[in-house]
Amino acid sequence: MSTRAPSTAFLALLLCCACGWHAGLGAPQGARSVGVEAVRREGRVLERGLEPELTDALSEAVVDWVDLPLVRSARADLVVRGEVLEYRRRGGVRNRDNELVETAVFVRARAELFDRRIGRPVGVAVQAQEWSGFGLDDPANEDAARARALRHVAVSLILALFEPRAAEADAP
Secondary structure, three states, X not given: OOOHHHHHHHHHHHHHHHOOOOOOEOOOOOOOOEEEOOOEEOOOOOOXXXXXXXHHHHHHHHHHHEOOOEOOOOOOOEEEEEEEEEEEEEEEEEOOOOOEEEEEEEEEEEEEXXXXXXXXXXXXXXXXXXXXXXXXXXXXXXXXXXXXXHHHHHHHHHHHHOOHHHHHHOOO
């Protein structure tokens, strides 16, 4: 193994840092913090417990992807407001004896980015959805599939809300 590889990687890292590159997504100009409000549920969604799970997933996605500190929504410059629109299960895969052996859950949600400094949403509301399959051999598999789907939806919503084009279009 070459001794040049570590020094080349270090040099590349220095160059990225020197040019201002960072891993986090930007935000509208002047925003110093972001919060996540408790997610609501549309009236037609009958599954309970999705709202706090999606709220947690959105908060984790903000911490992972956005270059602003996460604070309580009442103190934040920007607030993510989410809503669960749909949750359902599908029939799935059956074996030769017509026993259900695999199925999936579906999650669809909407979110908007609200700027508390100006009192209105930034850009437009976005939606994301995901199917997540699981085997019926373990009762815990549905919970894991639901968590995967919610995490994917949350990350998709945060990436769409904070994409650079959306943040730059609303900059003064």
